[in-house]
Amino acid sequence: MGGRDKRWSSRVLHGIGTVSEHAAAGLIAAGALVTWVAFGIATQFPVWWDNILFVTSSSVTVVMVFALQHTQARQQAVTQRKLDELLRAQPTADNRLIALEGASDDELGALTDLSQAHRERALGTDAPPPPIADLPT
Secondary structure: OOHHHOOHHHHHHHHHHHHHOOHHHHHHHHHHHHHHHHHHHHOOOOHHHHHHHHHHHHHHHHHHHHHHHHHHHHHHHHHHHHHHHHHHHOOOOOHHHOOHHHOOHHHHHHHHHHHHHHHHHHOOOOOOOOOHHHOOO
């Protein structure tokens, strides 16, 4: 599955994220801000000067929030799929942990309790793990 299989909006947001992650992007933004302040000083800060600054910075902020959210959600989904594959590859792994992010709250709570019980048992406390049969399916 290549980049062409992604939706156009995904490609645009991913492209914005890729461009903005470079150090040069920060330098360009800082340079633009210094230029804008110098322009304001040269024109004695007209009334419209700060409005343009506020609108531009707010617009860039909103676009960057969506670009970052999209990129992080995509990276998290990829990481989850890789972890699921590692779980499938381990013969002794608990397969109920595969795609756990889609589990119900009850199932997630039960597996959390089971993990906590295993942790306590590993630390030497006397709490036995809950029986497997009591976990929701």
